[in-house]
Amino acid sequence: MVTTYSYLLPLAGLVTLQSCHSGARKSNKDAKPLNIVYIMTDDHAQQTMSCYDKRYIHTPNLDRIAAEGVRFTNSFVCNSLSGPSRAVLLTGKHSHKNGYTDNTEGALFNGEQQTVQQLLQAGGYQTAMIGKWHLGSTPTHFDYWTILPGQGEYYNPDFITPEGKIRREGYVTDIITDMGIDWLRTKRDKTKPFCLFVHHKAIHRNWMADTSDLALFEDKTFDLPANFWDDYEGRIAAGKQEMSIDKDMTLIYDLKMLDNQVEDHYRTLYVRKNDTLGTYGRMNTAQKAAWNRHYQPIIEQFKKAKLKGKELAAWKYQRYMRDYLKVVKSLDDNVGKLLDELEKEGLLENTLVVYASDQGFYMGEHGWFDKRFMYEESMRTPLIMRLPKGFNRRGDIPQLVQNIDYAPTFLDLAGLPIPDDMQGVSLLPLLRGENPADWRKSLYYHYYEYPAEHAVRRHYGVRTERYKLIHFYQDIDSWELFDLQEDPMEMHNLYGRPGTEDLTRELKTELERLQLQYDDPIRSLNN
Incomplete structure (x- = not known):
């Protein structure tokens, strides 16, 4: 039997929203200029922030941003992929306009084009980029920058600076946060407003936790998503993907089952001499000892269990969830450190603090990890903001927003004009508590x-x-x-x-x- 569907048609009379040029600088000469701190993570699923979803983890510091500001409940990306999403952030333009459409080998972001940091810098702002860049080219129009090469490493990572490459001892999320705090304390000109980008490697594959967090979540069993065993009926492309937890999540690289007896069809791809996990070979003696104490018993239990079929897929899901959430825990701790530093320095009242991810992520929905698809879990991204003094909006903002809107918002907050060729719109009217009748009713994705x-x-x-x-x-x-x-x-x-x-x-x-x-x-x- 064929079911007949009838629907209301909600799209008539749509208005094309134009960028606001209202500005946010106050005429009062004694008012402090407004700063911007933009914290971005990689692959952070909205489902794993407790201000959005309480099923998996408590994230008190991220929740603090939302509680002291706003939570966007309909925030999306234009192209659910790391490099392209970062290019959208910097340009306020869709991928086909900024020229960075994908992460294929050799892709380079054109830093000579107009960017938000260039316009802020020209408007008297100090600009700083710390952490994951992932755009191939060298950062431009930043007064200070220190970036991870490529994806970066979780342990004892290298950083690229204008002076060359340096290696820092420790866990990458701690290091990036500490570098951001050091810039705030010692490297900025405290007479000028600033825009600081703090871009984390977390929570990117392969989800390697700080050694201090390895034991977390091991006593927790997570319910499989209702559509974990999706058969993709009626969705041809979904059936052709290679991001299944069952078939494509690897025992060695993803789940750390470092043992010669564990069969893994990715072994030849990921085994690099004696450095099976890449990052594992970078660990110091103490880090390796902690890592082995945690994972070796799990490896032994796994070998004895000899799981196959659906039992193996379900076991993979539990390991994935535990490792992923451990990385979230460290991220949340470090967001708290940065917030405390801003408060200690007296900067919170005149600083917009933004937290977002470059895209969403699948936590087992449709049986998947990763992103890319236009389906909700990857197109949708967390976006929370702690607002500076003078912006009294609190709670949820339900309007449709997209990452093309970040650059116009930062310029508007700084009181700078928004170029007509930027395709996003300023979110400041929403942050002021306005409810524009002509706000966009649809979003474009490619x-x-x-x-x-x-x-x-x-x-x-x-x-x-x-x-x-x-x-x-x-x-x-x-x-x-x-x-x-x-x-x-x-x-x-x-x-x-x-x-x-x-x-x-x-x-x-x-x-x-x-x-x-x-x-x-x-x-x-x-x-």
Whole structure:
């Protein structure tokens, strides 16, 4: 039997929102200029912040930002991939406009183009970038920068500076935070406003915790997501991915089962002489001892269990969740350290503190880890802000926002003009408590990296407050339509079903409108 669907059409009369140029500097000459601290993590799932979701972990310091400011409940990215997401942050433009569409080998961000740090610097701000850069090229228009090479390492990491490469002893999340604090204390000009980017490696694969946190969560068993055993019926691209916890999460690289008796089809890829985990070989004697004390008993238990099939997949999920959340715990601790330093230095009242991730992540939903797809868990990203004095908005902000909006927001806060070619809009009206009637009603997404790791096909689409329409293209030509209100887990593709014709037509019209607005030449593939 075929089910007939009928829907209200919510998209009529959409207004194209233009960037605000209102500024935030006060005319009072005694008012302190407003600073910006932007904290970014890599692959932080919104599900693993307790201010969003209390199922997995308590994150008191991240929760503090939300409690003393705002939580965006509909925050999304344009392209769920690390490098492209960072390029969007810096330019306020979609990937096809800033030129950094994917992470393929040799990809370089063009630092000569207009960036938010360039405009802030020209407007009298000090700019600093510390931590994960992951854009291939050398940072530009920063008064101070120290970055991880590539993905960086969890233990005893190298950093690239203008003077050359240095190695720092310790755990990477602690080190990046301490470097940010040191810049605030000793390296900035305290007579000038600043914009400090603190970009963490955490919580990127392969989820290696600080040795002090290795024992955490070992007594906790996590419920499998309701769609963990998804069979991807009606979703061709979802069935072709290679990011399954069952089939693609590795025993050695991801789950640290360092033993010659453990079979792993990724062994030849990840074994590097005597440094099986890459990072493991960088550890000092004390770190290795702590690591081995923790993981060796787990390895022995795993070998004895001889798990297969669904039992093995479920075991992998538990190991993944525990390792991931340990890295979150260290991140949350370090956010607290940075907040305490800002308070100690008397900076909180005149500083916007932003916490976001470069994209979301799958915590077993659809049976997956990683990101890339336009589905909710990866397109959706955490975004919380602690607001400076004078901004009284508190609680949730429900409007649709996207990472193209960060750069315009920072410029607006600094009282600087927002260039017309920036495609995002300032969030300051929302932070002031306004509720603009003409706020955007839809978002545009475009993912480019295929063929590549995880085999997620190229696709683009539109997301409204209730619906999502996706077009997979290149090696396959497939459309997907979801009602997020009735099917929040995106299990039932409604495209082509009787009763959805008018909705589909209207969503395609809206998709084309967005592609015209953002000048994406891919729009010819819409029909």
